[in-house]
Amino acid sequence: MNRVQDKVAIVTGAARGIGGATALLLAKEGAKVAVTDILADEGKTLVQEIHSHGSEADYWHLDVSQETQVKQVFAEVYRKWGKIDILVNNAGIAGINKPTHEISEEEWNTVMAINTNGVFLCTKHAIAYMLNTGGGSIINLSSIAGLVGSRGYPPYHAAKGAVRLMTKANAIQYAKNNIRFNSIHPGLIWTAIVEEPLKKTENPTEVLKDYEKRIPAGRLGKPDDIAYGILYLASDESKYMTGAELVIDGGYTAQ
Secondary structure, three states: OOOOOOOEEEEOOOOOHHHHHHHHHHHHOOOEEEEEEOOHHHHHHHHHHHHHOOOOEEEEEOOOOOHHHHHHHHHHHHHHHOOOOEEEEOOOOOOOOOOHHHOOHHHHHHHHHHHHHHHHHHHHHHHHHHOOOOOEEEEEEOOHHHOOOOOOOHHHHHHHHHHHHHHHHHHHHHHHHOEEEEEEEEOOEOOHHHHHHHHOOOOHHHHHHHHHHHOOOOOOEOHHHHHHHHHHHHOHHHOOOOOOEEEEOOOHHHO
């Protein structure tokens, strides 16, 4: 308990899935949590759940691809709680799954706007506050798709690969300022980003079994599996860790 006591955390894409599990866990461990998302109903419901545990949180509507919104929300969080210690750049979409030569510029840019530009914009505005308060921890959600290739989702791979190296560059740049940057690389995790495309297949049960066969651990991950990794990187337990990649994938990329 109290692993991030009295720290202020902003979690993007926090209404459900990995973001929701992360916001709830950080709050249980003592953080004041800014739940940010475009899904207002789910976000406000999560805030109510956090309050029911006796922890502090509030909801802000945030489209991470829009800098004016990012700037405004981060300023409001800072005014409310006086600092920003933790940023979890979780907001992301799977995007289009087509061969590269069939992808339109608009489809490509939609993925980049959220998965890459959103990380840049939130990082940019968090750093400004962290420089004034002695440092912080920024955790970027990349993916195993940022480490290895596959046959699908070219824009997603490109975006998550960019997040991986953006993390490392910033880790070097801001180490002297006590601002740490690390990336998390989830494997197949049972969230909407996996569930919704799965439902569109002809035989979801068989496709799911095929996924599980590819994973040494024998199952898809759960949002909590990732949230606990994020908690470690957010806490002072990882104070000597920056520029690192934390892979949580049930052994998938060990093969």
